[in-house]
Amino acid sequence: MKRILAKISLFLLTLLLFVSCNAVKRVEAEEWLLTKNDIFLNGERISENRIYNQLYQKPNSSLLGVPLQLHFYNLARPNIDSILSEKFLQNNQKRERLESLLSRKQLDSYIKSRIEFNQWIKRTGEAPVIVNREDTQKSVNRLESWYWNNGWFNVETDYQIIPSQKKDKRAKVEYYVETNTPYKVDSVNTDIDSGVLDSIYKRHEDEALIIPGTQYRTLDFNAERDRLTSLFRNNGVYNFDQEYITFDADTINTDYKLNTTIIIPNRQASDEDSTYRVPFRVHEISRVNVFTDYTYSNRYEPVTDSAQVDNFTIYSFNRMEYKPEAIIDAIFIRPGRTFSDIARTRTYNRLNSLQNFKYPNIQYTQDPGDTTNTDLIANIFLTPQPKYSLGFDFDVSQSNIQKFGIGFGGSLLIRNIFRGAENLEISGRGSIGSSTDAAASKEDDRFFDISEIGADLKLTFPRIVFPFDTEKFIPKYMSPFTSLSLGVSTQNNIGLDKQNLSSILNYRWTPSRLLTNRLDLVNLQYVRNLNIDNYFNVYQNSYSELNNIVQSANVVTSPEYLNNNGRLIIPQGAENFIESVNNADNTTTGLTAGQRQNVINIRERKNRLTENNLILASNYTYLWNTKENLYDEEFTRFRFKIETAGNMLYAISEVAGFEQNSAGNYEILGVAYSQYVKPELDFIKHWDLGSGNIFAFRAFGGIAIPYGNANSIPFTRSFFAGGPNDNRAWQAYDLGPGSSGGRNEFNEANMKLALNLEYRYNLFGALNSAFFVDIGNIWNVLDIVEDEASTFTSFSDLKDIAVGSGIGLRYDFNFFVLRFDVGFKTYDPARSTGDRWFQEYNFNHAVYNVGINYPF
Template sequence: MKRLIAKILLFFITPVLIISCNAVKRLEPNEDLLVKNEIFSDGEKVKDSRIYSRLYQEPNTRILGFPLKLHFYNLARPNIDSILATNYLENEKKNKFLTGLLSRKQFEKYLHSRVEFNKWLKRTGEAPVLVNEEEKQKSENRLKSWYWNNGWFNVEVDSEIIPIEDEEKRAKVEYYVTPKTPYVIDSLKTEISSTALDSLYELNNTESNIKKGKQYNTLDFNEERDRLSQLFRNNGVYNFDQEYISFDADTVDTDHKVNTTLIIKNRRNNEGDSITRTPFKIHNISKVNIFTDYAYSQRNNLLTDSARYEGYTLYSFDEMRYKPEAISDAIFIKPGTIYTDTDRTRTYNRLNALRVFRYPDIQYTPDPSDSTGTDLVTNIFLSPLPKYSLGFDFDVSQSNIQEFGIGFGGSFLIRNIFGGLENLEFSGRGSIASSTDAAASRDENRFFDITEVGADMKLSLPRIFLPFNTEKIIPKYMSPFTSMSLGFSTQRNIGLDKQTFSGILNYNWKPSKKLSNSFDFLNIQYVRNLNPENYFNVYRNSFEELNNIAQDSNFDFNDPNEDPVLEIPDEADEFIDYVISDEFPNTGLTGEDFFNVLDIYERKLRLTENNLIFATNFTYLWNTRESLYDKEFSRFRFKVETAGNLLSALSGVFNYEQNDQGFDKVIGVAYSQYIKTEIDFIKHWDLGSDQIFAARAFGGIAIPYGNSNSIPITKTFFGGGPNDNRAWQAYDLGPGSSGSILEFNEANMKLAFNGEYRFGLIDEFKGALFVDVGNIWNVLDNVNVPEYKFEGIEDLKELAIGSGFGIRYDFNFFVLRFDIGFKTHDPAQPAGKRWFRDYNFSHAVYNVGINYPF
């Protein structure tokens, strides 16, 4: 163990020792490398990263403790042109030799490549950050600004450059801050010229960000500007802008108190060469006109069709193609209401989500029939997308169960098929892939051993499709959709193969930008296994155990010899029937053998039986990530699913037939009945300097009841793989401490915890260090093997721990990932020998993935 740790430390320390001695080799005698900044406030060291971020200079980026990019920069020669000229161009002997060896053109290319490589080193690396008096002064000014903006108006800042002892040409900068007494808000007066604005302010001033007794903070004043601007514009003040808001702060002879005045002037009007001011007014929407088929090329054409619905007027240049109630349902701007920014934004978002129109154009103009100047006419111009759309796609994929996959597909979309903004889409797909477990493949000589083809039909409706009104439960601002889909797929995989038929009725809505809900009112799946007789050819470990038991029994083999082998599938099935029949006392087997055969039989039955799943599920998703480029965000997902309850409730009506195990059958298949929950939480922290720490926690459990004593394999959990615990192959982890004795290990309970530190390396290359923790277990089902089961908190000692490192390349639109995982704590090993048992490269798992695992 000690030798192993020493090797690991040597592996990481050696390059550090080699590189560190060259960090300052390019510096001039009077130059010092900045290695650290320290800030002290009233003698105490500051730890707030927000304050350090204000400094103008930061030390060179460090990766795992050493400035890798700086060393790349130092590899470049500062005067490469003169070096090449001296060594080659001006050296007649060497010049003549190389041009004779390479030819003049190749020699010039060689010199050019040297120059370009030198430029690449500088571009890829990071120039040394040198201690600089001018930059230090700028940092002092920034610190003063930060403290001033946070209420310390009399702050004083000084700094000092301190050479690092025993380290040549290295120094740190210490900043000394004396904040003094902070200023607090003492009073807030208002000077609001427009009566309408003053009334709105007084009705909502309890929500102000500026409060008496609170320490002064410039950010509070900026947020107050935003709040007031939104308040006014969402209450009818159509032409209001933030530039009208200003604050006056009086601190003269106030004993560290701030007397603040909010100033909002009247609206400025430019009339020729003169400027006048008029009070702001509350604007109302008098009319809403919707042009349903607008195109710039026909803007001067006559409108030929129109319709009125609930105050809206719809126009069309051709025959009206949309139901007025469907169009109006997507418009939040209503005649007879005051103007609000929120209604405008919601209208934009809803119309875009329909996938029927291009980006809409919403314009507001004064109503010429209104003498008060407060009414607005809203004109909404909609440009339809083509009625029919044909699309093709191609993708490269990777998952926990396939190393590499190629997919292709096509789709045919019919927009507004029934006139109510409904979309009908037909799609087909196909894929080929290589499985992660080539040993289980039916043809080890074939790289692509998984193929799948499928087709789907999906109807989307921009509303909740139910026989009663759901507006009070799910308002239309939540952008509700209903989708009905039918699908079919057939898959040729590692040997069993299957066909899947599905039907889904789904409701989806978004209460807010960060929150979305999805409810499958009905999710029907019928899974038909095509080659159940091939089971023992796929699950060889089960077959070998069964064959060994048969050799120890009194069973008559078809081909008796010294080492008989059961024929697949008939003789293997015959032996199982022989053991579990009433003739067991004559088999010559022990009770343990009997139960082992029974376990093999029950597992074979579960994995080869057809599945009928009538499920209902609900998914709650909270996601603060706004774009793919967000580096710091949180994501929480909760899902609950129940299956079989509807069919169970109808059992008394239809008097179902039963199978040999006593379970009810529908269309000849025992339907599944269970409850399943999943909780998934992901958090990313931006550490700065292209460094991110990402963490994930997952928990899931599926409990059978009623008409089932086990979970369909499509609904179980597995461990391992490039997106899970990377120290184990997919399906090779667990259950429990069993040691993954089967080819494909799955169970109905799972815990997983992952942590990953990501950092930039060179150009688009990224690095990572990770720790993965987790396992799967059986609980409350028909599995009775103690090593498989989770029976209490003490079984958490069976959590598997993997650790390792990875290299990634960012292509912008996807990330290619290579991770190496080492078994750090292996629950399959005997107790007391589970830590670092196989912690070496020969037992490592090499993962190739696309995009980040979480």
Template sequence: MNKFGLKHFLTKILLITLTIAFLFSCNAVKRVPEKKYLLDNNQIFVDSTKSKDPKLYSQLYQKPNIKLLGIPIRLHIYNLAKTNQDSLYQDWLTRTPNREKKLIKLLSKKQVDRLGVGLHRINEWLKSTGEPPSIINESKVKRSVKRLQSYYWNNGWFNNKIDYKITKEDTKKASVDYFVKPHHPYFIDSLNTKIASKVADSIYRLHIDKSAIISGQQYKTLDLESERERLTSLYRNSGLFHFEKQFIKFDADTIGTDHKVNLNLLIKNRPVTIGDSTTRAPFKVHKISKVNVFTDYSYQNRNQKPKDSTSYKGYHIYGFDKIKYTRKAITNSVLITPGKIFRDKDRTLTHNQINNLRTFKYPNIRYKNDPKDPTGKNLIANILLTPRKKYSTNIDFDISTSNIQAFGIGFGGSLLIRNIFGGAEILEISARGSIGSSSDAVDGGEKFFNISEVGTDVKLTFPKIIFPLKTNKIIPKYMSPVTNLIFGMNVQQNIGLDKQNATGVFNYRWKPNNIVTNQLDIVNVQYVRNLNTSNYFNIYNASYSKLNNIANQVLEPSSAFFSQPNDGVSTSLSIPRGANGFIAQSLSPSPNPNFDLIASQIQEIRNINERKVRLTEDNLIFASSYTYTKNNRENLYDESYSRFRAKVELAGNVLRTISNLASLKENSNDRFEIFGVEFSQYAKTELDYIKHWDLGRKNIIAFRAFGGIAIPYGNANSIPFARSFFGGGPNDNRAWLVYDLGPGSSGGRDEFNEANMKIALNAEYRYNILGSLHGALFVDAGNIWNALDSVEEEDAVFSRLDDIQEIAVGTGFGLRYDFNFFVLRLDVGFKTFNPASDEDKRWFKGYNFSEAVYNFGINYPF
């Protein structure tokens, strides 16, 4: 180690030592009053055995202060705050004669007062960010005992006994031990029913096999509650409009039953109040006799009579002004059907369906008794819809940076038009643009803003499946079917390989339930045109350097392939003429005999040319795909969920069939062309799984697994760049920069490394540090490879199962600050296992901060 390195090493050791010394020297009991004790630990012993069950510890009312690596950091921060900061400041200000006058003369009276306010705010921040000491409160300990008793009782241990012991130490710290003796649990023996209403009883008998209460199982109060929820849902979806959960009662008999429970299910008739008296009436199955839909309801017109009306398939549609929606568009969104029995889920589905239209505000659905029905069984459903504004706009602006773009400004806007054809369709027109600065641009950075992009998209959404045949039986309207038509144009002036991009999509989307989404892309067309292919070697310097090195080994300095300065001596291939000419001559069936190229050099030139052709050729992708997504996350605050996505995509088959039927001639590459472009043909599949475990107290474990492969065939021997995979970056393997990882063990030698096969695994432990500041420890593993395509480089190809050993591993830590509406993220990744290094240098050789990769991102990576 040199003198400079030794100095920095000693500095790091000193910093770590001082930090540890500070944390351990802090007095944790500084704010603990006399004769009080800081709760240091809770322990629960079940039948004399220490339990680690988090469900038991969650029953305790009092918990120790949160610790990180065994240190209560938030408690120490809280202890830094002063209990009487204002009086201390005033005392300091007046302690020395003339101190206040001198400060006022130097700063002003207003600034001196502000200094006191600032110190007060800092003090309050320390209190709010920190955590006050958890001082043992014996009344809370006793409440914890009762809560533990309730927990065991509710799980069948009716005769449980629980005691506690507080162990105090001289350091003003104490621990609490809870001693649990559950004794024998009770089991369900029988369930008897007493249901007064014959209708309710018959419905119960029809669905008794789905009961949550099963004879022989250990008693759990939660099972009784589940049964109440099940029966309430069952009755309210079987026509019993007036049924409520509080009508269901249970009582239990455990006397002399030898630890068995005999349950009684009691459902009385519903109470009905008439005047001052209350009677009980049996439940009835109610039927929907009429459905009224008001398309432009507002509070102001609530007492007015509709001026326009129409009907369709038994639905009555009204408007206080002229009705602006087609009858079918309205009725397709209503799942409450005239002539059918009342079902609570139909109301819920109607709410969801109307919300999915994005045309109306949250609907108001009201039921009332039909005055024309003397039996009182018929209901009228009134659906009150309040339209949203027909037009809405949005403007976006952002500032970004990347490994290519040093600084960029993005801007965009969109216009949304509702009900454009009267069928609740939505037309969205959006435009976006950006300008940026890059030192990699061909102009050498002469202009600050030297790269740009502009694009526009048009999206038309229909709230139904548009298909020549009826699809109602396959995809009924409760699945919220949607048809999308999307068209887009994009023009890039980037670091040199400027592009034009046109896309067109026709797809269907439907949701069988709240957690499953299906999307079928019937047609997904993308055309990519490269405008500046002659700039290729000006941009991809790594490829140019490798090619130029080979040229210098076999060519004379005076060769015509080199750029010729005034002295006639050069070692640089001219771009593009010299570089392209040298490749053409080297790979020619009859190469120049003066080149004297060896086999490895020819293979290297072939690899360079293959990559150049792929990245500069125009692409025509005509694909179809199906995507299945299952996501059981209930809301943004749900941190215990899983998400699975599977996608299958096929491209080029339709165009191949058309080419064969039309007897088109193949070009010199034995491939078909459409509009002068060799269309892509491949099969691609992706599998993506995410799982989160909520450990409580803002501790979360997150896991992701991804696998994908795209295999070219027929009219192509490679995958277009737009459909390939890449590795590295803030949302992938964070120990490598984006596009820097792989393929295989090749070492990421190109500027944009991509391939047609990918495996990625990520695991992350997230924990709270202080308030809105969170931390994370992570392990990322994965790589990309070429498989069954035109790439022949052995290090980049996945050709046998042993190549799985080339999975790269990155580990690291991160900080996140939660602003509620988004999370700002910093991750530091270290190359733990680098498959591109020599075999004896692959593990832990990039484990220092100088070689770490620093990733900034918005929101969590998965």
């Protein structure tokens, strides 16, 4: 191992020396490659990214000090056209020889491909950043502007280009900034011509963003301009625009204090060839007209249907397909109310969220019947989407259950099914595959021997459907929705062959762009296992452990439990052996205490995974997400979820006096229902470090505590660790619980802690990379599991947190990211204490993950 590490180190050192010499390959004799920028603020070197981001010229991007993109660019030939022309076209003898082997067209195509490949290298790489005095002066100007805009009006700047002492065509640039005394805001006065604007301003003066006593910032003044524009337009001033606002700042003989005057003149109007100013006025909405089936082609056609409701007029060019009340419910522009930008924005958002219309268009016009010229008519043009939409999907997959699988599905979306903008979605899904023989019958020689089929029905209402009015708690501007869904599925030759029935009554609403709330008032799931006799065919690890115990030297058990090879017969022999150990009936003897406990643990896990599940739960999710769009690289995401199950059923069972089974649990339809509480916290933070460098952080914690009618958590509600979106040094379900070492095929538990750190950077073009560290594990706590290695009993068990680290590649296709990660077990809690760090830290024992998009 030491020799291999030495060879790798020697190779990396040689490569580093080679690329270091090659970096200035395309730098001319009288030029310098920019290697570093230093900024000195009042004589002290600083390292703030926000200041360095002001510089116009920055060194080539690098990884561990190596400018990979620059080296890739240097692979391109600078004069490829003339080189190829001289090599193939001007050399008559060589050209004739090639043309005898290739046609002239083929030769031209070859030359063209060489040129295009050379150009691709240049586009993908990064040209050397050459020190340029003009660009350096631009950087100085930017620095000066940044400090001026933050209150240092007397800032002084300079720079110096410092060539390398090695005279190797490299140089760095030092920038010098002397800020001097900053200016602070002293007083804020107003000069507002319009009495209407002045009155609105004074009512909201305490909300001002320019605050006396604070240091001047241009951004504060810009924000105040935006605030005032929004304030006036949301208080009825339809004609107002931010260009009307100017600031007059007095700094003469003020002892570094700034006296500000906000100036807003009257509105400019025109009449033929003359212009004049008129005071701003508050405008009201006199009428709202809604065209429910507007298209460009029917814009001149006469309307054939209309309805008048609450001073709204609803028009249709054909038969009206929507209930007027459903349309009005989505509109916040109301007759008799003052004009408001907020009302228009909320109307746009609500109409778009209905998924019934495309390109809503809202226009305001002066009411010709109003002599004061203050009334507005709002015209809302809606273009319906197709009533029916079909969707199909198809995928090919591979897993530890199937060697090869084909999945397929389809969906039908019916819009406006009850004429109230309700949407009904009917979907079906299915899959067929070839098993790994873990679950399928050995007598079945078909290639496609496993299958799954399911169907879902989802009905969405654009309001809260509840026995009483919820408008006071969840107003319409929060875009409330109610969804009722029903799903069924069945499996054949997959694991224990399950039938699944689920039903959810869900409410969701968004109080702001950042905040989303979701409440599953009813979340019902019934899981029925059809083939529990197949348990030991599926969970081979448990079966192997039992056989190892049976074949121990001192263990004696009934020959009826064993086949001719001395292995337990599936299923009856294995089950009888477990029960004989559990009951201590002397059929099985010679077990150690540890072996007996292991058998009991296997029995508990088998009972839990083979029992049918009835889960009647409710849950609430709070999601705060500052990410503005797909390309936003700096954001915060916080999710809190709490779920409770079985409480209502338990109360009914207690009041009704239901009988309990032999285990002391109540049953519904022959199934002991689950009862638990399950809180989760998930926090994600991304920092944009500039130049394609991102630092991403995630922390997760969750626990599911059984109580009352249950002493364990259903498999579908438990936690697992490992996999491409968790701890990438372990495969999914392979990590934990605790230090147990992942003995089972599917390791899960009812408590989880996870922490992920990832540094992402660009290599070249659309190819990115990342270093990551994943920390976490799962444990059993407060449930039926008694295995000491798997349970969390005190904070000292945090020593069993696993650590994985690694590197990954990501290729950005714009609409999705293809991800490849290599994870190494850095700290493995399954190993003995003192032998956990960096054991088997090599590619032979690495875990390779392929995923779509980033893990968090």
